[in-house]
Amino acid sequence: METRISMGLQLGTWINPEKIARKPNNSFQFFQNYGEQRLYRIPATCHLLAKKIRFHGPKILKVSCSSEKSPASVLEAGSFPALLDESKIIKIKSEEIEPYLNGRCIYLVGMMGSGKTTVGKVLSEALGYSFYDCDTLIEEAVGGSTVAEIFKSYGEGFFRDNETEVLKKLSAMHRLIVSTGGGAVVRPVNWRHMRKGISVWLDVPLEALARRITAVGTDSRPLLHHESGDPYSKTMKRLSTLFEQRGDAYANADVRVSLEIRLQFT
Ligand SMILES: Nc1ncnc2c1ncn2[C@@H]1O[C@H](COP(=O)(O)OP(=O)(O)OP(=O)(O)O)[C@@H](O)[C@H]1O
Numbered sequence: 001m002e003t004r005i006s007m008g009l010q011l012g013t014w015i016n017p018e019k020i021a022r023k024p025n026n027s028f029q030f031f032q033n034y035g036e037q038r039l040y041r042i043p044a045t046c047h048l049l050a051k052k053i054r055f056h057g058p059k060i061l062k063v064s065c066s067s068e069k070s071p072a073s074v075l076e077a078g079s080f081p082a083l084l085d086e087s088k089i090i091k092i093k094s095e096e097i098e099p100y101l102n103g104r105c106i107y108l109v110g111m112m113g114s115g116k117t118t119v120g121k122v123l124s125e126a127l128g129y130s131f132y133d134c135d136t137l138i139e140e141a142v143g144g145s146t147v148a149e150i151f152k153s154y155g156e157g158f159f160r161d162n163e164t165e166v167l168k169k170l171s172a173m174h175r176l177i178v179s180t181g182g183g184a185v186v187r188p189v190n191w192r193h194m195r196k197g198i199s200v201w202l203d204v205p206l207e208a209l210a211r212r213i214t215a216v217g218t219d220s221r222p223l224l225h226h227e228s229g230d231p232y233s234k235t236m237k238r239l240s241t242l243f244e245q246r247g248d249a250y251a252n253a254d255v256r257v258s259l260e261i262r263l264q265f266t
């Protein structure tokens with residue numbers, strides 16, 4: 001039986017195997033979210049050769065991309081030795097894909113907090129594209145009210161209609177990176193607009209999303225206001241429900257990007 005262990009792992013720290021449940025074959029496996037800044041789930045299997053083993057830190061950051069439509073040579077998994085700067089990875093990948101884009105827009109889709117805005121800004125800079133955030137455009141279209149105020153005053157349906165209108169307008173343009181709202185994927189009509197460009201799903205584990213969102217608060221995210229409990233648990237609960245409803249819709253994207261860090265031990 002595999003043992004999952006949560007531990008506070010620091011680069012260069014010593015792991016004491018005595019504190020970790022062993023597997024019968026004298027190895028252990030654990031999953032670790034690598035730091036609050038990186039928040040990727042790390043699966044690692046380590047064979048216990050000595051009482052103490054030196055952890056030498058992540059050696060490989062593997063970026064896995066899959067797509068049915070784009071050339072495999074561009075989007076297949078790549079390894080970046082000793083590289084943990086996501087902006088750099090995005091820039092490297094951008095240079096590779098730029099010749100294939102022909103000015104088409106990129107639509108970033110994904111759950112709240114998956115990094116569409118953060119990644120989108122870096123990507124737009126790397127590609128020389130303009131960046132647009134759908135939520136911000138909707139707020140402007142509704143006279144400066146925040147997303148939370150729009151939900152409260154006019155309801156979700158009104159917000160979604162505006163979202164579709166914004167996507168329609170953007171789909172007539174070129175050389176844009178568009179950070180879509182987390183729920184933009186649920187309306188088929190939105191896909192008709194997004195299909196004019198390339199859609200990219202930022203697929204991030206729900207635990208990482210809940211931690212990021214809890215850290216910044218849920219005030220600006222009205223769909224997270226309905227659960228009871230501590231901030232992390234209620235965010236996690238609501239995100240799980242939303243993901244159950246939307247998982248298949250995100251999978252409609254042309255490209256799915258997930259980052260995985262592999263650890264190496266000696
Ligand atoms: N790779 C990352 N690692 C850790 N934190 C991140 C990462 N990307 C984004 N964040 C943090 O997560 C939070 C949400 O990020 P961001 O606003 O980019 O997500 P989003 O997908 O645009 O969310 P929303 O759909 O709710 O607008 C921010 O506080 C941001 O700093």
Ligand SMILES: O=C(O)C1=C[C@@H](O)[C@@H](O)[C@H](O)C1
Nearest residue numbers: 112135147181182183221222
């Ligand atoms: O996941 C969602 O449905 C939402 C995500 C946000 O980006 C906003 O578009 C709004 O809060 C709805």
